[in-house]
Structure formats: C-alpha cells, structure tokens
Amino acid sequence: MIIWLASYPKSGNTWLRMFLKSYFLKSDEKLSLESSILDNFKAQGFPDQVILDHLKVDYYKFEEIVKNWEALQNYINLNNKTNFVKTHNAMCTVGSYKFTSFKNTIGAIYLVRDPRDVLVSYSHHLGSDYEKTFVHLSSSYSYEYPSSGGKSYEKTLMGTWSEHYNSWKNYNSCKVLILKYEDMILNELDTFTKVINYIKEIDGTEFNMDKLKKALKLTRFNELQKMEKTEGFKEKGKGALFFRNGKIGTWKDEVPVNIIKKIEKLFQKEMIELGYL
16 A cells, blocks of 8 residues: 655655665665665655556556556555655546545655745756746646656646645545655654654554664765765756755745745745744
C-alpha cells in the first residue's frame, strides 16, 4: 500500500525522501542521492516513466495518464509492502477519475512551504524569471513537464499553490500528516520524530531515536549539497544545483514587491492559516 510523500515542487519533498532513505539504510549501505536496485528503501516518483512504459501508457496524452492512475498504483502495490511514493500531483478528480482511493493508499505526508520562498526556489529550478514562475503558482492548469525522447509531456496536474495544499488537506480517506518546511528547519528533531511516529502508526515501523538522529545528521542541507556536487543529481533541473539554498525568507531580498503583493493577495487565506502572514 502507498504512503504518499506529496508536495508542491520545491517544498522539501526530496529532503524528506533522503531522510527516510537514510533512516531505513541497512548497516552495509551508503546513502546516495540516486536510487539503486540495491536500495532497501525505494521512494519512487509518480507516475514513474518506467512503469508508464511497462504498462504501455501513452503518456504524451495526459488523459491517458489520468485513466491509468489506478492501474499504475495497483502495479506499485503488487509487492504487498508499504511503498513510499513521491508526487507533486494535486489530490484531484479529473472527469470520473480520482487520483487515488483507500484501495491503494494508506497514508500521506504532505509538505507545505511559504509560497514566496517556493517562488524563489522554483524559478531557479525552472530557469524562469519570477513573473513566469508566478504564473505557474497561480494557474489552475499548472503541470509538471518532464521530457522523454526529446519531447516534453504533462506528467502531473498541480493547480495553484493553494489548490494543491487544500486538495491534500481535505483528503479524508486516510490520515494526512501535514508538515511545514519551515518546521523541518527550525524544529527538525520534533518534526522528523512526527514523521517516524506517523509511519509507525500505519505499518508498525520501529521508532529508533539513534537512527533518527543519525539520519538527520546525514541529510542536513549542507551534506546533501556536498553529495550533489560530488555525485550529481538527475533531478537538478535548470539551476546550478538542486540543493541550492534551503533557507527561509530569501524572498525578502530577491522578489520584487509587486509580485510579493500578488502572492499575498491570492493566497491570503491559506497563508494566514499556516502562519505565513
């Protein structure tokens, strides 16, 4: 069954995956940014292109991905294990097709980040200016666009930053653990303890404080950045580094006031609810 690791892009999802990967490392394994068939912990993305190819889904047509959401998740769950699956998809319904259901999903950890900082990080990742990136954050028809065979395709439907957050917050077919990126930085021990306790509640995973502290040490931002500089990272995007900054409040010195005002007006309700305003 699936535990989703869900977020709008550039909100700490990869950091969370690396922490979990480190927590579940066997004694003879070494932490690496890239996945390996030897990994004890495999956090996969959704939809995964390898599985799309295997199931012969025509992923150049987004409606074909949507029609196969359930089949793709059925395939992942054939191993009868807890599967940690990353997604940037909103918890949405397209036509008659729901993104997931209790049949395939037993949990979800949702990461949310101040949209003003998301704008900064996402703009570097996309190689776009702040105005164009704001269009992504404010469009109900915002997608991820990976490429295959030199051609890009619509992989996930994200919607606006607030639509994305509300879609996961309001999902009630399982318990959703909502974490703020800022708490991951400011209260890391408490926040990541919540993560392991949540997983323990779902599937009985052992809680081990020594393992947790070791995983935190291995996956601090500067450590992941050093790892990326040494190994490279296929999720890097168009920026110089995927793990570029990782700080809170960089928007204050980088983003024009007019764009900040547009973000705060459009997402006022959710930003107040989350303590960002």
